[in-house]
Amino acid sequence: MKPHPIQNACGDVGKLANRLIHGDCIEVMQSLPTGSMDFILTDPPYLVKYQSRDGRSIMNDDNDRWLLPAFEEMHRVLKDNSFCISFYGWHKVDRFMDAWKRVGFRPVGHFTFIKHYASSQSFTQFAHENAYLLIKGNPDRPQKAPRDVMPWGKYTGNKLHPTQKPVEPLGALIEAYTVPGALVLDPFSGSASTAVAARSKGRAFFAIEKDPAYYGIAKKRLFADA
Ligand SMILES: C[S@@+](CC[C@H](N)C(=O)[O-])C[C@H]1O[C@@H](n2cnc3c(N)ncnc32)[C@H](O)[C@@H]1O
Known part of the structure; x- marks a missing residue:
């Protein structure tokens, strides 16, 4: 297989900090060293052919071909004895759980984020x-385990992405499961909410996004002032 163009750059783990990569996350992660990430916080497609009220869709939400290979790579690049937090499409929880367990992850907690509004109705x-x-391996328990029910925070208005996550709860998770300076991976970065949250907590990020439109938005959001 042809190596991803960032392959050489990623030989040195120090060079992975605060990177936003445009590309397919499976290919990009294949170019990363094993055990190079301290923590993963990700919000992959939900497998529901998602369409927002204003007609925006999400790349790869209509198929699960990426599911197993993407989580296989996430498990490989994550350090031993470390945490991964993944949002998921609740309609397809069986497919997500099957993939997580097949690649070696063990579920040890389940978060519920309470919204003060309803995002839709059925x-x-x-x-x-x-x-x-x-978890991968057997990580130590966090010094102060967070409650598994927490507020969702302010509605983002989904201005940057149709499923834009608020930064506050992501920041709380990053703070609970990493130490300052840790490298946080989000392979399905969208508008880079995880990266923004990591940076706000003094952690580094490695974010990947395939859709050129959202990659552009993420780049502006992260590096506009640079
Ligand atoms: C649910 S959204 C993430 C939204 C994000 N949490 C935010 O706050 O903006 C999932 C993202 O994964 C991207 N995506 C889908 N397949 C991908 C792939 N193979 N590699 C990288 N990104 C991918 C989609 O384009 C979409 O932006």
Whole structure:
């Protein structure tokens, strides 16, 4: 297979800090050294053919071909005895759980984020989000374990991305499961909310986004003042 163009640059782990890469996360992660990431916080496609009210869609939300290889690479590049937190499409929790377990992750916690508004309505009003806490190996328990129910924070208005996550709860998770200076990976970065949260907590980020439109938005958001 042809190496990804960043392959050489990524030989040195120090060079991985605060990078935003435009590309397919599976290919990009294949170019990363094993055990090079301290923590993963990610919000992958939900496998529901998502369409926002204003007609925006998400790349790869209509298929699960990426699911196993992407989590296989996430497990490989994550340091031993470390944490990965993944949002997921609740309709397809079986597919996500199957992939996580097959690659070697163990679920050890489940977060519920309470919204003060409903993002849509069907048989219920949708007023929460969920994410699983997964482990590779046997990490130490955090000094102060966070509650597994927390506020979602302010509605972002989804101005930068149709499923834009608020920075506050992401920051709380990063703070709980990493130490200052840690390198946080988000392979499905969207508008770079995880990277912004990592930076706000004094951690470094490595973010990957495939859609050129969202990569452009993320680049502006992260580096506009640089
Ligand atoms: C649910 S969204 C993430 C939104 C993000 N949390 C935010 O706050 O903006 C998932 C993102 O993964 C991207 N994506 C889908 N397949 C990908 C792939 N193979 N490699 C990299 N990014 C991908 C999509 O373009 C989309 O922006």
